[in-house]
Amino acid sequence: MLLIPCPYCGERDExxxxxxxxAHIERPKEPDKLSDAEWADYVFMRPNSKGVLLERWVHxxxxxxxFNVARDTLTYKIHAVYKMGEKRPRVPKTDYV
Amino acid sequence: MADSxxxxxxxxxxxxxxxxGAFEAGTAIEAGVTMGERPYRGLVNLRGPAGxxxxxxxxxxxxxxxLPVEPNTTTGKGDVAVFWLGPDEWWVVTPSDGPATADKLxxxxxxxxxxxxxxxxxxxxxxxxxxxxRDLLAxxxxxxxxxxxxxxxxxxxxLCAKAMITLHQVANDDAEDGKDGGPAYDxxxxxxxxxxxxxxxxxxxxxxxxxxxxx
Numbered sequence: 001m002l003l004i005p006c007p008y009c010g011e012r013d014e015x016x017x018x019x020x021x022x023a024h025i026e027r028p029k030e031p032d033k034l035s036d037a038e039w040a041d042y043v044f045m046r047p048n049s050k051g052v053l054l055e056r057w058v059h060x061x062x063x064x065x066x067f068n069v070a071r072d073t074l075t076y077k078i079h080a081v082y083k084m085g086e087k088r089p090r091v092p093k094t095d096y097v
Numbered sequence: 098m099a100d101s102x103x104x105x106x107x108x109x110x111x112x113x114x115x116x117x118g119a120f121e122a123g124t125a126i127e128a129g130v131t132m133g134e135r136p137y138r139g140l141v142n143l144r145g146p147a148g149x150x151x152x153x154x155x156x157x158x159x160x161x162x163x164l165p166v167e168p169n170t171t172t173g174k175g176d177v178a179v180f181w182l183g184p185d186e187w188w189v190v191t192p193s194d195g196p197a198t199a200d201k202l203x204x205x206x207x208x209x210x211x212x213x214x215x216x217x218x219x220x221x222x223x224x225x226x227x228x229x230x231r232d233l234l235a236x237x238x239x240x241x242x243x244x245x246x247x248x249x250x251x252x253x254x255x256l257c258a259k260a261m262i263t264l265h266q267v268a269n270d271d272a273e274d275g276k277d278g279g280p281a282y283d284x285x286x287x288x289x290x291x292x293x294x295x296x297x298x299x300x301x302x303x304x305x306x307x308x309x310x311x312x
Contacts, residue, residue, distance in 0.1 A: 008184050009168055009253070013239030016255060061261050062254045063183035 005081050006059045007067050020056030022046050023068045024088070050074055051094030106136030107221045107291035117311035129229035129305030132298060135222040135283065139195030143179075143187045143202060145211035152209055159205035160189060160198075169253050171265060180252040180265065188263070221291045223298065226268070226281035229305040234264070234282060236301050244270060249280070258297045260290040 002014040028034050028042055047053070053073050058066045070080040070091045080089035113134055145152045153164045161174035165181040172179045177198070180188040191198050195217030202213045225233065231242050237258035241247060249269040255262060268281035286294045299307060 012255070015239055061256050063186070065183060 002076060002078070004057065004069065004078065006062060007081050007083050008063045008065050009059060012059065012062055016059060016061040017057050018060040020058055020066065023054045023056045050096050052079060052091045054088060104137065106134060107288040108134045108136070108295055111292070111295065113309055114311045116309045118308070128227065128308035130225060130227040130233050130302040131308045131310050132302065133224050133310035135224050137193055138217065138222050139191035139193055139198055140217045140220060140285070141189040141195055141199045141202060142214040142216045143189055143211070144185055145206070145209065147185055152206070152211055155205045155209065156202065159201050169251050171250050171252050180263065182254060220285045220287055223284045223286060223291070223295060224281070224310070225284060225298070226279060227305070228279035230279050230282060233298065233302050233305065237297065238262070238264065240264065257284065258294060260286060260294045262286050262294070
């Protein structure tokens with residue numbers, strides 16, 4: 001069970017949150033000029049990284065706000081939590097094999 | 098709002114008033130928990146910019162209570178309580194007059210960027226108090242309810258037995274209005290979850306001894 005520090009409410013149990021996938025995926029600026037491959041990349045392709053991943057969470061059973069979390073997908077350690085629109089935090093480099 | 102003679106609290110069919118005051122059959126132990134429904138409370142959802150002084154001032158003038166800006170806290174004046182729900186969202190809780198409170202707020206905030214919605218009919222309130230009230234809630238709620246962390250005057254939206262709740266601690270352990278020598282809580286739960294949550298709480302409270310109150 002994770003203890004997630006909501007930037008608005010403070011530390012809460014993981015069961016109060018919902019996961020929103022990878023963060024910082026920008027919608028294409030000129031969607032009508034995209035090739036099928038580029039669309040597929042935007043819609044489906046995600047890094048599935050082993051290490052720190054920037055991801056979105058929503059405090060769905062609390063304040064219902066979206067925010068970003070820098071979480072290690074191997075150890076589940078949460079390195080940083082930041083609000084939508086804030087700058088990406090510096091996160092430690094992970095060199096898992 | 099429904100005409101008052103048509104109003105029907107979500108727990109009315111459980112006949113709690115008829116069981117009020119009596120101990121559960123077969124429990125010889127003293128009641129550690131007292132529970133009752135507080136139906137028809139007035140709930141008004143308020144949204145607006147917390148940092149805007151004009152907004153905060155208008156709300157304070159209309160309600161008499163300052164807008165809580167500290168997360169998970171409440172403010173109050175007389176019968177009116179204001180709960181912090183999010184950085185730009187609050188609840189105004191009154192004993193019964195939701196629509197009147199909403200009208201008052203709407204008039205006070207006319208022309209401002211704010212939203213006032215009467216949500217009184219969406220939820221009912223289960224009042225829990227007693228020496229073991231905290232233990233009872235802790236069985237189903239992931240919040241840290243230790244008095245050092247969560248005390249009277251605080252509120253939080255969370256889960257209890259997987260049902261969405263808004264929890265408000267009304268009194269501390271030693272407070273006089275926590276009549277049974279324990280903390281007192283108000284649990285606001287959606288109407289459609291009210292019966293489920295009541296029955297779950299009633300079952301969970303069995304080991305402590307349960308008294309039902311009609312207040």
